[in-house]
Amino acid sequence: GITVHGTHDAVVDQNVVWDAKANGLYIEDGNELRNTLNQNVMICSILNKCKVNWVSGAASQTAGIFMIGMSNNILENRIVGYENGIWTPGSFRGSGHGKAFGKVCPQFYPFGEWRGNTCHDCNRFGLYLDHQYPRNVKVDEDGFLLDKDSCEWFTADGADNGVVNEVRDEVNWHNTYVGQYAIGDIQFINYTSVNNGHSMYWKQGKDFVDGRPWHMLDSVFANDPSDSYGVLQFLGPSGPFAFGMKNCVFIGSSPPGIAALAAGQHCGLRGGAGPCNVQYLLENVDFSGMRAQQPRLAFGANSGVGEAAVLPVFVTKDSSLGGFRSIVSSHLNGFAEAGCVPIDSAWAKDALGCDASLRRLNLWGADAGVLKLMGPGFNVHPDMSFPAEGRNAGEVKYDGLRKGYGSLVLVGQDYELTGSFGGPDRSWIVEFSDPVLGDYFGADGVINLRVGGQTCQLRESDDRSFICEMGEFGGQCDFKALSSHHVVTDQLRCAQGRPSTSPSPTSSSGTTTSTTSTTS
Numbered sequence: 001g002i003t004v005h006g007t008h009d010a011v012v013d014q015n016v017v018w019d020a021k022a023n024g025l026y027i028e029d030g031n032e033l034r035n036t037l038n039q040n041v042m043i044c045s046i047l048n049k050c051k052v053n054w055v056s057g058a059a060s061q062t063a064g065i066f067m068i069g070m071s072n073n074i075l076e077n078r079i080v081g082y083e084n085g086i087w088t089p090g091s092f093r094g095s096g097h098g099k100a101f102g103k104v105c106p107q108f109y110p111f112g113e114w115r116g117n118t119c120h121d122c123n124r125f126g127l128y129l130d131h132q133y134p135r136n137v138k139v140d141e142d143g144f145l146l147d148k149d150s151c152e153w154f155t156a157d158g159a160d161n162g163v164v165n166e167v168r169d170e171v172n173w174h175n176t177y178v179g180q181y182a183i184g185d186i187q188f189i190n191y192t193s194v195n196n197g198h199s200m201y202w203k204q205g206k207d208f209v210d211g212r213p214w215h216m217l218d219s220v221f222a223n224d225p226s227d228s229y230g231v232l233q234f235l236g237p238s239g240p241f242a243f244g245m246k247n248c249v250f251i252g253s254s255p256p257g258i259a260a261l262a263a264g265q266h267c268g269l270r271g272g273a274g275p276c277n278v279q280y281l282l283e284n285v286d287f288s289g290m291r292a293q294q295p296r297l298a299f300g301a302n303s304g305v306g307e308a309a310v311l312p313v314f315v316t317k318d319s320s321l322g323g324f325r326s327i328v329s330s331h332l333n334g335f336a337e338a339g340c341v342p343i344d345s346a347w348a349k350d351a352l353g354c355d356a357s358l359r360r361l362n363l364w365g366a367d368a369g370v371l372k373l374m375g376p377g378f379n380v381h382p383d384m385s386f387p388a389e390g391r392n393a394g395e396v397k398y399d400g401l402r403k404g405y406g407s408l409v410l411v412g413q414d415y416e417l418t419g420s421f422g423g424p425d426r427s428w429i430v431e432f433s434d435p436v437l438g439d440y441f442g443a444d445g446v447i448n449l450r451v452g453g454q455t456c457q458l459r460e461s462d463d464r465s466f467i468c469e470m471g472e473f474g475g476q477c478d479f480k481a482l483s484s485h486h487v488v489t490d491q492l493r494c495a496q497g498r499p500s501t502s503p504s505p506t507s508s509s510g511t512t513t514s515t516t517s518t519t520s
Contacts, residue, residue, distance in 0.1 A: 001017050001020035001021075001022070001023050001024040001025055001026060001042070002015060002017065002024070002025045002026070002040075003025075003026045003027075003028055004025075004026070004027045004028065004032055004035050004037075004069065004072075005028045005029060005032075005098070006028070006029050006031065006032065006098070006099060006100070006142075007032055007035060008032060008033045008034055008035065008142070008143070009033070009034050009035065010035045010036070011035070011036045011038065012025065012035065012036070012037045012038070012040060013036070013038045013039060013040070014038070014039045014040065015040045015041070016040075016041045016043070017040070017041065017042045017043070018043050018045070019043070019044055019045055019046070019049045019050060020042070020044075020050060021049070021050055021052050021054070022050065022052055022054035022057075022062045022066075023054075023062055023063055023064070023065070023066040024040075024042030024043075024044075024050075024063075024064040024065060024079065024082065025037060025040060025042060025064065025065045025066070025077075026065075026066045027065075027066070027067045027068055027069035027070075027072060028068055028069070028097055028098065029068060029069060029096055029097045029098045029099065029100035029101075029104070030068040030069050030070075030093065030096030030097060030100045030104040030106040030109070030143075031069060031096065031100040031103065031104050031139075031142055031143030031144055032069030032071070032072060032143060033069075033071050033072070033139075033142075033143045034071065034072065034073070034112065035069070035072040035073070036072065036073040036075065036112075037065065037072065037073065037074050037075065037077055038073070038075045038076060038077070039075070039076045039077065040077045040078070041077070041078045041079075041080075042064035042065065042077070042078070042079045042080070042082065043080045043081060044064070044080065044081035044082045045081065046081075047081060047082075047083065047123050050062065050081070050082055050083070051082075051083045051123070056097065059083070060083060060124075061089070061092070062082065062083045062084065063079075063082055063083060063084035063085065063086065063087035063128070064077075064079030064080070064082040064084070064085050064086065064119070064122070065077060065079060065085070065086040065087070066084075066087050066089070067086070067087065067088045067089075068089070068090070068093045068096065068097055068106050069106070069109075069143070070088060070090060070106055070109040070110065070111055070132070070134075071109050071110060071111065071112055071143065072111070072112045073112040073113040073114070074086065074111070074112070074113075074114045074115075074117060075113065075114075075115050075116055075117070076115065076116040076117065077117045077118075078117070078118050079117070079118070079119045079120075079122065079126075080119075080120055080121055080122075081121050081122065081123075082122050082123070083122065083123050083124055084122055084123075084124050084125045084126075084128045085119025085120075085122045085125060085126040085127055085128065085172070085175065086117060086119060086126075086127050086128065087125065087128040087130065088111075088128070088129050088130050088132050089130050090105075090106035090107030090108070090109070090130065090131060090132050091107045091130060091131035092130065092131075093106055094106065094107055100143070100144065103144040103145055104139075104143065104144065104145060105137065105145065105148070105151035107131055107132060107133060107151075108132075108133055108134065108135040108137055108151045109134065109135075109137055109139075109143075110134035110135070110137070110163050110165055111132075111134065111165045111167075111186075114165065114166065114167045114168065114170075115167075115168040115169050116168070116169040116170075117169075117170055117171075118170075118171040118172070119171075119172050119175060119178075120171075120172065120173045120174045120175065121173075121174040121175070122174075122175045122176070123176065124175075124176055124177060125175060125176070125177045125178060125179070125201075126172035126173075126175030126177070126178045126196065127167075127170055127172055127178050127179070128177070128178075128179070128180065129167075129179070129180040129183050129186065130180055130181060130183075131180070131181055131182045131183065132180070132183050132184075132186060133153075133162065133182075133183065133184040133185065133206075134162065134163050134164075134165050134184075134185055134186065135150065135151060135152075135153075135161045135162055135163060136150060136161055136162075136163050137150045137151055138150040153468050153470075153476060153477050154465075154466055154468070154477075154478075157465065158465030158466035158480065158482070159465060160209045160464075160468075161209075162184055162185040162206070162208075162209035163185060163209065164185045164186075164187060164208055164209060164210050164212070165185065165186050165187070166186075166187050166189055167186060167187070167188050167189070167191070168189045168190055169189070169190045169191075170188065170190075170191050170192070171191075171192045171194075172191075172192070172193050172194075172196055173193070173194040173195050173196060174194075174195055174196065174229055174230070175196050175197065176196070176197040176198070177196070177197060177198050177201045178193060178196050178198060178199070178200055178201060179198070179200045179201040179202045180201070180202055180203075181202075181203045181204065181271065182203055182204035182205070182237075182273075182470075183202075183204075183205065184205060184206035184469075185206065185208055185209055187208070187212065187214065187215060187217065188215065188216050188217065188219060189217045189218055189219075190217075190218045190219060191216065191219040191220075192219065192220045192222070193219075193220070193221045193222065194222045194223070194224065194230075195222070195223050195224055195227045195229050195230030195254075196230055196231075197229075197230060197231055198231065198233055198234075198235055199221040199223075199231075199232060199233055199234045200216075200221070200234045200235065200236065201235050201265065202235065202236050202237045202265060203237055203238075203265050203266050203267075203271065203272045203273060204237050204238075204239055204272065204273040204469075204470065205237040205239065205241060205243055205273075205469070206239075206241050206468070206469040206470075207241045207242055207434055207435075207436055207469065208436070211435070211436055211439060212436075213242065213244040213246075213281060213436050213437075213439075213440050214244040214245065214246045214283075215243055215244050215245065216244070216245045216246075216248055217245075217246050217247060217248075218246070218247045218248070219245075219247075219248045219249075220248070220249050220251065221234055221248070221249070221250045221251070221260070222249075222250075222251045222252045223251075223252035223253060223254040223292070224252055225252060225253040225254065225291070230254055231254045231255055231257040232250065232252055232253065232254040232257060232260055232290070232292045232294070233254075233257030233258050233259060233260065233262065233294065234250075234260060234261045234262065235258065235262050235265040235301045235302070236261060236262060236263055236264070236265060236280070236301075237264070237265065237273060237278065238263060238264030238265070238267035238272065238273045238274070238276045238278040238300075238308065238312060239267070239273030239274060239275070239276070239278055239469050239470065239471075240275060240277060240278070240360055240362045240404070240406060240431065240469055240471070241278060241279070241434060241469040242278075242279040242280075242281050242433075242434040242436050242437050243263070243278055243279070243280050243281065244280075244281040244282075244283075244436075245261075245280070245281070245282050245283070245285050246282075246283040246284060246285070247283070247284045247285075248284075248285045248286070249285075249286045249289060250285075250286070250287050250289065250290050250296070251289035251290065252289070252290070252291060252292070253290070253291035253292045253293070254292050254293075255293070256292070256293040256294045257292070257294045258294060258298050258301045258302070259294050259295045259296060259297055259298030259301075259348070260287060260290060260292060260294065260295070260296045260297070261280075261285075261296065261297055261298070262297070262298035262299075262300065262301035263278055263280050263297070263298070263299060263300070263301075263312035263314065264276050264278060264299065264300040264301055264303060264308045264312050265301045265302060265303075266301070266302055266303055267300055267301075267303050267305065267307070267308040267312075268300075268303055268305030268306075268307050268308045268399070269303060269304075269305060270401060272303065272308075273402075273469075273470070274307070274399040274401060274402045274404075274406075274471065275307060275311060275362060275399045275402065275404055275405065275406025275471075276300065276303075276305075276307040276308045276310075276311040276312060276406065277307075277311040277312065277313070277360040277361075277362070277406040277407060277408055278311075278312050278313075278360070279312075279313055279315055279359065279360055279433070279434065279437065280312065280313070280314045280315065281315055281316065281436075281437065281440065282314060282315070282316045282318075282320035282321065283316060283317070283318055283320060284318060284320065285316075285320040286320075295345060295346060295347060295348050295349055296346065296347050296348065297314060297327060297347055297348040297351065298348060298349065299311075299312045299329045299348070299350075299351075300312065305387075306386055306387035306388070306389045306391070307387075307391070307397070307399075307406070308387075309329060309331065309350075309387040310329045310331045310332060310387050310388060310389075310391050310392075311329070311360075311391070311406060311407070311408060312329070313326055313327070313328050313358045313359075313360070313408055314326065314327040314328075315357065315358065315359075315437070317440075317441060321347075321353070322343070322347060322353065323353075324343070324353035324354055324355065325354055325355055325356060325357055326340075326353075326354040326356065326357055326358045327343065327347065327348060327351050327352065327353055327354070328340065328351065328352050328354060328358055328408065329350060329351060329352070330342060330350045330351055330352045331350060331383070331387055331388040331391070331392060332352070332377065332388075332391065332392050332408065333352075333380055333383070333388075333392050334377045334378045334379055334380040334392050334393065334394075335352055335354060335358070335377045335410075336352055337377075337379055337380060338354075338356070338376045338377045338379075338410060339354065339355065339356060340352035340353060340354035340355075340356070341353055341354075356410050356411070357410070357411040357412075357441075357445065358377075358408050358409065358410055358411070359408070359409060359410075359411055359432065359433035359437070359445055359447075359460070360406060360407075360408060360409075360432070360433055360434075361373070361406070361407050361408065361409045361415075361430075361431075361432055361433075361447070361449075361458075362404055362405060362406045362430075362431045362432075363396075363404060363405040363417075363428045363429065363430055363431070363488065364403065364404045364405075364428060364429040364431065364467065364471065364472060364479050365403065365404070365426070365427060365428030365429065365479075365488075366403070366426055366428070367398045367400065368398070368419040368420045368421055368426075368428070369398070369419055369420040370390070370395050370396065370397055370398075370419070371395070371396040371397075371405055371417055371418065371419035372394050372395060372396070372417070372418045372419065373394035373395075373396050373407050373409075373415055373416075373417050374394055374415065374416045374417075374418075375394075375409065375410075375413055375414055375415035375416060376409075376410050376413045376415075377394075377408070377409065377410055378392070378393055378394030380392055380393055381393060382395060391407070394407070396417075396419075399471065401471070402470065402471025402472065403471055403472040403479075404471045404472070409432075409447050410447075411433075411445040411446070411447065412445075412446065412447070413447055413448075414447070414448045414450070414455075415447060415448070415449050415450070416449070416450040416451070417449060417450070417451050417488075418451070421451070421452065421488050421489065421490055421491075422489065422490035426489070427481050427487050427488065427489050428487065428488040429467060429479060429481050429485050429486070429487055430449065430456075430458065430485070430486040430487065430488060430492070431462070431464070431467055432445075432446075432447060432449075432458035432459065432460065432462060433445055433460040434460060435460055435461050435462075435464070437460055438459070438460035438461055444459050444460050444461045445459070445460045446458060446459050446460075449486075449492065450492070451488050451491055451492035452488070452490055452491025452492060453491055454491040454492040454493070454494070455492070456486050456492050456493075456494035456495070457494075458486060462484075462485070462486065462495060463482065463484035463485060463495065465480075465482055465484065465485075466478070466479055466480035466481075466482065467479060467485075483495070483496040484496055484497075
């Protein structure tokens with residue numbers, strides 16, 4: 001194939017690569033900058049001709065375009081029949097390669113312009129963004145790091161260090177998978193999936209650093225029933241953040257999959273996200289063209305962990321959820337007591353539709369045993385069977401992989417939380433919902449939370465410094481409690497500038513709108 005190696009500002013344009021072994025086009029070291037790959041065609045006519053062991057990996061670690069250098073322009077290329085179509089294994093080659101080794105952090109280098117590529121009939125992934133989290137890395141003119149700390153999740157003052165990239169006009173068809181395991185600050189615009197084994201495959205995500213709400217915008221997920229290949233299923237991410245979809249269409253039919261849209265691929269497992277109380281925000285998401293045998297929505301996917309089937313929630317302000325404001329798992333049957341109602345299984349198996357707004361509540365810190373959350377939605381006898389495992393009655397279990405707790409609450413209500421808190425040098429940061437939802441709905445959602453006799457008002461606009469959506473996982477995010485956080489010790493300490501007690505909050509209105517640009 002063609003290799004771009006330690007090179008900047010080159011143009012690789014309108015080439016045809018046929019049956020190249022290992023990789024059709026390879027950006028090799030990780031420091032390459034501003035190169036443009038434009039209108040190239042990489043074809044593997046027989047997979048085993050191209051899928052071979054090579055100097056930098058096994059046969060399974062090959063692609064039509066294999067990128068260690070990320071900060072380059074990828075425009076209107078066509079990849080056919082490779083093991084993977086376009087692969088960005090930044091974490092797999094986390095220190096770079098060759099002369100760039102130890103001088104770069106490819107997982108965190110932002111992309112250049114990314115537009116108009118097509119991957120089809122690839123054995124594993126078509127588009128495969130793997131584990132990319134673009135950040136404001138500081139590099140010299142040769143792409144080498146000036147400051148290794150610029151690869152970190154947080155800036156020195158605890159702000160999100162991400163930078164937004166847009167993947168536009170991508171078309172994928174006849175691939176087993178399309179997507180990634182874990183990415184952040186990457187937005188898909190005008191993405192088209194046709195007859196893939198998975199319309200999208202995604203485990204972990206995060207809120208955008210610039211506050212835009214939509215991870216998938218103006219996109220189509222289609223499956224032609226006359227084609228025997230493909231399943232109409234978007235297996236989406238989970239974790240404590242707000243995942244947004246706007247102007248998206250699901251159309252066609254396929255063999256039964258998990259659901260057209262499943263919240264929480266592998267949630268609760270190692271490699272997946274957690275806690276599983278992700279908030280899926282939908283606007284103008286159209287399921288009316290579906291003829292598939294699976295439901296429209298599902299809680300969790302391929303997990304086998306109780307929280308994955310219980311904690312995700314879908315929210316909207318339009319008709320995307322059939323007229324409801326929220327849809328939640330019916331395993332949280334206490335919300336039926338709070339006014340939610342069973343909905344048709346065509347929408348989701350074991351689900352409740354709610355006119356009220358539900359949001360996530362998380363605590364970050366050490367294991368304090370099983371916590372007890374008391375308030376609206378939890379005034380029922382505990383169901384200890386799988387997957388509820390007491391969560392319906394307010395039991396909140398520890399996620400040891402992410403070092404945190406998660407549950408759901410109703411906006412505008414009062415709650416009390418108890419647990420084995422206290423002890424020397426032990427504290428827990430309390431986090432409620434996401435600022436992007438307050439911005440989107442035009443009202444700052446609030447609850448009152450009481451711990452240890454002290455009540456604080458929690459807001460969606462609360463400070464998120466030194467809090468990340470991965471949890472305190474593997475040293476990648478080192479949480480730090482600040483005076484601007486609500487913190488539990490033996491009782492709840494309110495964030496500086498927030499009231500220690502307050503009147504009962506008012507539930508936010510569903511009729512308020514906010515202005516959102518077409519690409520935000």
